[in-house]
Amino acid sequence: MSAVAQLAGVGVRRGDRWILDNVDLDVEEGQRWVLVGPNGAGKTTLLQILAAQLHPTVGLVEILDEILGAADVFELRPRIGMASSALVHRIPDQEKVGNIVVSAAWAVVGRWNEAYDDQDVARARELLERMGLAGMVDRTWGTLSEGERKRVEIARALMTDPELLLLDEPAAGLDLAGREQLVDVLSSIFTDPDAPASVLVTHHLEEIPAGITHALVMADGHIVAAGPVETTLTSDVFSDAFGMPLTVSHADGRWNARAAH
Ligand SMILES: Nc1ncnc2c1ncn2[C@@H]1O[C@H](COP(=O)(O)OP(=O)(O)OP(=O)(O)O)[C@@H](O)[C@H]1O
Structure with a gap:
């Protein structure tokens, strides 16, 4: 296996505080x-570094064989697919779903209605189908539910066939049905052997899809534990990270954490 992202001794300082401190990470x-x-x-700070959007105060970051600081980030960023709520605020309500997805090929938002080629349009259509959004190409952004919007964001992140996929809290704000649909979609992506190396940020263990292989648990800017998911998501690690006694369980392919009594 080859390295997709390698971080060594990474720290980010803001004011008099290290908001990331001595982070080492290898994503293969x-x-x-x-x-x-x-x-x-x-x-989110760590995800921004992985997205080549933030340069650390100290440490070495290598993403897709490019050293951050020496690489041309405008060449590197299109190789990374990112879905986060930051993009969503820039999408006009009247924009068509198909355009939102296909315009990722240009790594732009806001330059809609380009003359896209047929191959790109077909790929956008196929990704939307995969996200359970068949037939929605011509719907406008303003008419979509939160859950549908999240899935459009993921389709857009996959549009450029990225080598690294980053998802920042994709299930935030979804109702139960929306969350479950999203977990299904993410499970199908993560269990696909052709899918890119991925990092998913979430607050809730219930949102962890099938196919997740590794976990990184952080607290207060540092790594509490990192490694294969089964041995990393433990009650001890979670109790340490959240500063309260917690019980972590894993049954029928789904994770759960609750207060230990
Ligand atoms: N530009 C900045 N200046 C000062 N502090 C910052 C800056 N950016 C982030 N922080 C602080 O760094 C810490 C880490 O922020 P970050 O958004 O990475 O955390 P997070 O784990 O994603 O949090 P959440 O789960 O609440 O989204 C927070 O305390 C935040 O207030």
Whole structure:
């Protein structure tokens, strides 16, 4: 297996505080990571580094064989698919779903209605179908439910056939049905051997899809535990990360965490 992302001694300082501190991480081809931890743990900051959108204060970051700081990030970023709520705020309500997905091929938002080629349009259509959104190509963004919007974001992130896929809390704000549909879609992506190496950030263990191979648990800017998911998502690790006694369980392919009594 070859390395997709390697971080060594990475730290990010803001004011007088290290919001990421001494983070080491190796993401290899074929691996699907879940990144969990309390509010303010540094999850989004770490994802921004993996997306080549943020340069650390200290440490070495190598993504897709490019060293951050030496690489041309405008060449690197299109090789990374990212779905986060930051993009969504820039999409006009009247924009068509098909355009939102296909315009990822240009790594732009807001330059809609380009003359896209047929191959790109066909790929966007196929991705939307895979996300359970068949027939929605011509629907406008403003008419979609939250759950449908999240799945459009993921289709857009996959549009460029990225070598690294980053998903920041894709199930945030979804109702139970929306969450379950999303977990299904993510399970089908992560169990596909051709899918890119992936990192999924979530607050809730119930949102962990099938196919996740590794877990990184963070708290207060540092790594509490990292490694294969089965041996990393434990009651001890979670109790340590969240500062309260927690019981972690795994049954029928789904994870759960609750207060230990
Ligand atoms: N530009 C900044 N200046 C100062 N502090 C920052 C900055 N960006 C992030 N932080 C702080 O760094 C910490 C980590 O933030 P980050 O968003 O990475 O955490 P997170 O684990 O994603 O949190 P959440 O689960 O709440 O989304 C937080 O305490 C946040 O307030």
